[in-house]
Amino acid sequence: MNDLHAPLHAEELDAEGIGGWPFGIRDRVRFSELDALNHVNNAVYFSWLEMARIAYLLDYGLTGMSHAAPDPQIVVRRQSADYLAPIHFGESYTVTMRATRLKPSSLVTDYGIYVGRELRAMAETVIVSLTQDGTARQAWRDDAVARMVERDGATLAGFD
Amino acid sequence: MNDLHAPLHAEELDAEGIGGWPFGIRDRVRFSELDALNHVNNAVYFSWLEMARIAYLLDYGLTGMSHAAPDPQIVVRRQSADYLAPIHFGESYTVTMRATRLKPSSLVTDYGIYVGRELRAMAETVIVSLTQDGTARQAWRDDAVARMVERDGATLAGFD
Amino acid sequence: MNDLHAPLHAEELDAEGIGGWPFGIRDRVRFSELDALNHVNNAVYFSWLEMARIAYLLDYGLTGMSHAAPDPQIVVRRQSADYLAPIHFGESYTVTMRATRLKPSSLVTDYGIYVGRELRAMAETVIVSLTQDGTARQAWRDDAVARMVERDGATLAGFD
Amino acid sequence: MNDLHAPLHAEELDAEGIGGWPFGIRDRVRFSELDALNHVNNAVYFSWLEMARIAYLLDYGLTGMSHAAPDPQIVVRRQSADYLAPIHFGESYTVTMRATRLKPSSLVTDYGIYVGRELRAMAETVIVSLTQDGTARQAWRDDAVARMVERDGATLAGFD
Numbered sequence A, B, C, D: 001m002n003d004l005h006a007p008l009h010a011e012e013l014d015a016e017g018i019g020g021w022p023f024g025i026r027d028r029v030r031f032s033e034l035d036a037l038n039h040v041n042n043a044v045y046f047s048w049l050e051m052a053r054i055a056y057l058l059d060y061g062l063t064g065m066s067h068a069a070p071d072p073q074i075v076v077r078r079q080s081a082d083y084l085a086p087i088h089f090g091e092s093y094t095v096t097m098r099a100t101r102l103k104p105s106s107l108v109t110d111y112g113i114y115v116g117r118e119l120r121a122m123a124e125t126v127i128v129s130l131t132q133d134g135t136a137r138q139a140w141r142d143d144a145v146a147r148m149v150e151r152d153g154a155t156l157a158g159f160d
Helices: A010-015 A044-059 A142-152 B010-015 B044-059 B142-152 C010-015 C044-059 C142-152 D010-015 D044-059 D142-152
Strands: A023-028 A073-083 A092-103 A106-115 A118-130 B023-028 B073-083 B092-103 B106-115 B118-130 C023-028 C073-083 C092-103 C106-115 C118-130 D023-028 D073-083 D092-103 D106-115 D118-130
Touching (some): A023 A044, A044 A073, A092 A142, B010 B023, B023 B044, B044 B073, B044 B092, B044 B106, B044 B118, C010 C023, C044 C118, D023 D044, D044 D073, D092 D142
Antiparallel strands (some): A023 A092, A073 B073, A092 A106, B023 B092, B092 B106, C023 C092, C073 C118, D106 D118
16 A cells, blocks of 8 residues: 555646645545634644644654654744635645745745645744754754755755 | 633733733643643644634624624634743643734734743734625624724724 | 545455454544644544544445535434554554444444554444434435445344 | 632532532633534543543642653543533533542543533543553552542452
């Protein structure tokens, strides 16, 4: 059986008409994600961003998601979402993601949430890389930085 | 028994050292709101904003939260949060809220999330008032607009 | 693109070493489903049962999941779960399901939750079929009853 | 300010017409706990049981809820719920709880979920006390056992 949850890359996203993104995941709306207005609740979108982000962090080698060094502890410092049109039960969605601005131990990422080719929401997060004990910043790995620059076209700031 | 969930107003918030806010709610962190990092998950904060917002909408008379006219259907168009410090199990928090900018059928609100007197997160939402069938904008009630101006000092735009 | 969320039937489940079940769904653990003990929270399993059940109800033709007649409103009357071993982040699971006892407007179903071939939890629910306004029982469709008997070997009680 | 979330004991519960229970907590339904059927989702009840259970474990001295010895790690081995009538937005509920059967490192508890004096759901859980590393059983503290016998009338089995 193939991996149902394998992330999507630029070529696959392009082929489905969602052009211009280097990374994405796909899933289907769950009944438990609806609220009493019968559409996906606004807070649920941030769990979807988290799913995409964790898949991205693993795929780009930013962390192995362990709770031990040398993996960093990654925390969200800021996030926002724009809701363009509601999402309903039974719909499948794609969360796309890219790194836009990159500092030695923090990162700004953009997201799109699509149903088919239709953009239903946009979002942005700022994440920070800490040591596992949470007391200090921990720099991103060089190879992961290189991937974010190459695949995503992320701009760098604050690097020597 | 007094109402354990009665919202707080300016005087009560001032008395607890959270000055400058016209409205707030208080609750305690639930175990189910923690994630594997052992602090409140970032997406959960948006459910807290929703609790504060619904209490506010009812308190200011913006809606009765029914699913029938003349109550509007209120949807979130945009929201953001800044996370200043993590929140842990067993802590009680206050979500404060005020209307800042007001248009005939939309509204920008600010939030603070405090543990004791310490600001742990800030947030902002843009909400829109629709008719129950979701097809058109529905203007805010005049008395609710007056309350947001008087209590919150909200600025108006787009009113005749 | 094939349907990533298509339900599994007896032949596919058998092929993966999960024999004896007529129906299943597969998904992967989400970070947001973990609790502070770093395994899937016990309450989350019931959302997984719900996902499996809704897929089953649609697949067997018990409801179209609309909020209008002739679809019934289906409510859970009783449920239980036995937790055999914890489930962790990154694991993929299969929720299997079958109807065991069937009455004209209610239904007992069994579930297994597997990671690979290993049974991690078992569960049972009793659901009831109501009219959309919730005031009366609504009988299951004959063709759906026939499917539950044929595919699942459900036993009947209370039918004429 | 008094503690809004202080647990209730037999006398307070009796005074509100919920007789026969030694322990309870009270809270109000959140909008996010509703599902598309506009009542509290069946899985949410298990989070409410968890809130009651954690308050109970702390109140009776079974654990300090730390992640370090001598506190045990407490896991749910089995649970069930019976849903008698739906619960709606705006309603406040009381979750009552008592220990019924007690073994050296496990415990069966009963729950009632009331809105006013009306029983809306009943539940039962079996929990197990493990060492923090999860590899062995850890016996309950003697003083906590004594409280469960005295306050709840729990029956003992398997003690020397």
